[in-house]
Amino acid sequence: MGNKKDTRVRRRQRVRKALIIASFVLFPVTFYYLSPILIIQGASEGIIVGSFIAFALMFLFSLVLGRAFCGWVCPAGGMQELCFKLRDKRAKGGRLDWIKYFIWVPWLGAIAAAAIRTGGFNGVDPLYQTYYGISIAGIQSLFVLAIVLLVIFILAMAFGRRAFCHYGCWMAPFVVMGRKAGNVFRWPSLRLAVDEEKCIDCKKCTKVCPMSLEVNAMVKAGQMENSECILCGMCVDNCPKEVISYVFGSKKRAAVSAGGV
Ligand code: SF4
Ligand code: SF4
Incomplete structure (x- = not known):
């Protein structure tokens, strides 16, 4: 099975990397649909903007796909994986991962306050502030994008792999919450399953994990559920x-099955 399987898994990671880097290249187009600022600006005018819709969709998809958005599609993820070539240091997790929630909660409060002040939402404009759907169409928006990219870059250089995902991302909490909600209701979802008996303790999985888990x-603990896991499959494929394998099912099923792909 070796060769066939090797080719398949190599292809899977090639596809993942191509997707996430293509998403980064398209960031000048999609930037406003992920904007934490425009959602507040829209709320203050009573408008549901593109990023509101995008964050809502992220939450809904995460009910069945966990944090796969972060591992396979996120433009900031793509940029940070490119940064591995310059700085491939493991990032510290643990309590530091809570920083993003200290940013996220007041930010949600600001959106709610803006909407309440204006009397609630009364319109939807997915293309809000874009130029025919394109986010970056002028010097001002280009400058804002450059600042965001610079922050992500500095975090990656200073603190290591996907540091922005760990500490600063305003999107990650949506997908973490979606995953947790799915687990509470025991909905089937994309997961990692493990057959710990077969492990030879080479630690390759730890070495390749882009989230430094x-x-x-x-x-060893037979427990692959982790709110920082972005389901990239690097551990599966290496x-x-x-x-380790991908399975689609409940948390219970992942605990008893490693017969995935
Ligand atoms: S890569 Fe990880 S799971 Fe696989 S054998 Fe090595 S230590 Fe065990
Ligand atoms: S545990 Fe595996 S799937 Fe999860 S982030 Fe790390 S390498 Fe990716």
Whole structure:
């Protein structure tokens, strides 16, 4: 099975990297649909803007796909994975991962306050402030994009792999919440399953994890659920013993099955 399987998994990671880097290249087009500022501006005018819709969709998709958006589609993720070539240091997680929630909660409050002040939402404009759907169409918007990219870049250089995802991302909490809600209701979802008996403790999974998770320890504990896991599949596709696999099912199923792909 070796060669066929190797080709398939290599192809899967090639596809993932191509997708996430293409998303980064398209960031000048999609920037406003992920904007944390325009959503407040829209709310203050009673308008549901593109980023409101995008964040709502992220939450809904995460009910069945967990944080796959972060691992496969996010433009900021694509940029940070390119940064690995310059700085491939593991980022610290743990309590530091809470920083993003300290940003996220007041930001949600600001959106709600803006909407309440204006008497609620009374219109929808998915293309709000874009130029025929394109976000960056002038010097001012280009400048804002440059600042955002610079912040992401500095975080990656200073703190390591996908530091922005760990500490600063305003989108991550939506997908984390979606995943947790799905788990509470025991809805089937994309997950990692593990067959810990087969593990030879080589720690390759930990080494390749773009979120710097202690994957090897998760394998040993037989527990792959982690709110920082972006379901990128790097551990799945780099494990020499096929210990980790993707499955689609409930948390319980992932705990008893490693027969995925
Ligand atoms: S890469 Fe596979 S075999 Fe190696 S430590 Fe991780 S799970 Fe175990
Ligand atoms: S645990 Fe595996 S799937 Fe999750 S982020 Fe790390 S490498 Fe990706």
